[in-house]
Amino acid sequence: MTSQTTVKTLLILGASGDLTGRLLLPGLARLVAKGRAGGLSLVGAGSDSLTADQWRTRVSETFAAAEGAADGDGRAALKAMAESTEYHAVDVTAEGALAGLLGSLPGPVAVYFALPPHVSQLACEALHPDQVPAGTRLVMEKPFGSGAESARDLNGTLVRLVPEDHIHRVDHFLGKATVLNILGLRFANNFLEPVWNRDHIERVEIIFDEDLALEGRAGYYDGAGALRDMIQSHLLQIMALVALEAPATIQERDLRDAVSAVLRASSIKAPYASSTRRARYTAGNISGKDVPDYVREEGVDPARNTETLAEVQVAIDNWRWKGVPFILRSGKALGTKRKEAVITFRPVPHLPGGFSGLDSPNQLRIGFGPDTLQLDLDVNGPGDIFTLNRITLKSELNASELLPYGEVLEGVLNGDPLLSVRGDTAEDCWRIVEPVLRSWNRGDVPLEEYDAGGPGPEGWLAVPPNGSAKE
Template sequence: MSAPAGSEWVNPLRDKRDKRMPRIAGPCAVVIFGVTGDLARKKLMPAIYDLANRGLLPPQFALVGFARREWAHEDFGKEVYEAVQQHARTPFHQEVWDRLSEGIRFVQGDFSDDAAFQRLADTLHSLDTERGTGGNHAFYLSIPPKAFPLVCEKLAQFGLARETDGCWNRVVIEKPFGHDLASAESLNAVVNTVFPESSVFRIDHYLGKETVQNLLALRFANTMFEPIWNAHYVDHVQITMAEDIGLGGRAGYYDGIGAARDVIQNHLLQLLALTAMEEPVNFSPAELQAEKIKVLSATRLAQPLDQTTARGQYAAGWQGSQQVVGLLDEEGFAKTSTTETYAAITLDVDTRRWAGVPFYLRSGKRLGRRVTEIALVFKRAPHLPFDATMTEELGHNALVIRVQPDEGITLRFGSKVPGNRMEVRDVNMDFSYGSAFAEESPEAYERLILDVLLGEPSLFPVNAEVELAWQILDPALEHWAALDAEGGGPEPYAAGSWGPDSAFEMLHRVGREWRRP
């Protein structure tokens, strides 16, 4: 049974009152530009197989690869098969693969090759007829950002961006969304000339993670947190994304971008928006985006920047039991590179809820361990009638949302130590997704790709969010560029540590300290 073009396929036997039943994508084709890259091989193609394996893709589905390789359809099919075997999260089922492989096609060509885009158009038209994909196409640009405008223009030139007769064409763009505010505005203008904003899906895979979405449930489905989620009780907020890996082999992508552009501008500012925004009227895309835009509009870098920002570059050191080289000795990086591998900034959110509460954002490579978390650190209690000796081992209460790798929530509070004396010490109350639910959390790219096919934009930043994020970060980037011009540069920090001394001093000078997860 086929579905009307542009709609999601609905099982006629499904009871619409049963909320456990997932939504299934309608007939469509996904075109991946850059299928030879790591992202496509390790994430995108396995995620598409996993969606098929979970029954979330329709029988009328096709996957098209576009790249310079001189492959036949069968060669690309083998590449997808190997990617699925190596990286899929769900068990391999031959019948699922056989059904999926029937719709796999490949188009060889360069981004500037008119003949290649004509072949792509012909291939999609054939799939619409042969596979019943219904004229619905999603174009996933897993390519360098500088190629986005050219590919979008070619899609328009060959009629692949037009929506007609109830069919849809959507474009998926990977970060970074520009290099600064001016380039982001220029990129958005080019993309929106070809695709309406409602058809543009900017992927931020962090927003597809289960714990990030659970942040909304934690805040707005529980009455116990709302009364203390504000400046009356919160001393400060720390948002951390730490990685223990280096950048060997990634100079082509990372050099000249750095930690602030790579992570803070998108992932961490989106986490800030979800943490600090007001309650939406409902969870429709428009309402969620409106609240995020409001809070990002009220966010600015704290001053002065030489005291409220820090950056560093990892040097040689020990990562666990392995001795590793510094960035300047990694393949592809110049000995004079000023690309930061660690960045930390202090933000003020000028709303009634958060006035006076600093938000500290940090991201880095070659740090002590891999972890992403949001930590609300609460103000100290007066500790009366306790004397100092009773509470000397008591720190700040904290609510920590662990985004990865051990997804869950930790609440840190004071409890009496067993014994005859009154002594209060920190203890943790812990919730872990892995032990609390039998259901396995879907991988972020599975959720986001399915949302693209369903036309569900809640988890995707819109133009205004992207541009506001650059507007917030640009002064720090300009400040650091000025320091580089004067002969400065990122401060070295030992691999396996928790960052440069300047980052710790950034908090110490105001009587605070970074969490060490």
């Protein structure tokens, strides 16, 4: 079914940058190809002196790759948008510059800040409320601010310009299909929800391991690191979805209230040498490609001691989860790409005598991108009926026809903030990780090392890939 957009113009600031070329334009192209961005105009802007032809060429080349997913109408829409798009060379931090551009575009306008966080902050501070046309939506990339205080300041700046429900703090890992798949699994199965608590679950691990190294992104990543880049921005949100109480509806207010309640109850406990770990990769080989030491990657400052792998144990101090460790891990240049949540149940209190074979806790694995479900069970046989064997029930979950950034953009264009991070939640995520960052800066937690292409430092994870828990 085709959905009609209420936004008339998508304005991308930082249009010549990596984020725009690698993620935004492909996501928009799929959205247009599927007929789900009717009547939308695309405008690019940035400090780079691109010509109009150079910008149109960039858009056309990206859109051409989406033609295979389009019917005749979709291909016509892609061509029309690519031919009509504009580019404006402008310093958006200069007084009046962004306001003038906004006032010249057909509204409502969605302004996508595909810029470094400090530049986005300056651009917003250069705007005055009376310079922002009614209906304007502001779309902010992660990380949102550089800490709890700067996130509060940025929230204050944004809500002076537009209402909270017109602010979209992007988390592209929270695709609509992923969110609904987790909620459907949890709350549509009566056998599952009664055991979804501290009495029956031993621990929860949320793992986002990448088999990519820096890939030319040192300018951003070396100033962020794995804890800021992934755990603060994304994994805490996924943790909240796994842990939240049943909302009355899946409308944005009920759902985001439930997410906020989990994060308010969450913290990482000191001493951080026990509850957190950090490491960075050294030279190695990933899929036949040699990878240098992280500190020798172009653009890296070794003195920053930036971690490329982080693991933290989060405590959720409420009735349901008190005492259950939530272990969040993310890293780069690892040998196996893993994006999953692993829920490990407590072992049975007593196995009747006479049974033999495998006896380890049941696990439920929720995979992300593509979304999958695996449930490990111990059953009798085959062969000796008294011997228990591990079987795995597997299923693919619903997948979106859009790319992750296409889902994000569709929410922005249609005024649906469901996939956006609310202001109070963004601040809470920083509150949770800031004490750890301060501890790491003091050197309280050693910076370990691991070979690129390897599994990471020995003994970090309780749950290995596609295996049972270590005892």
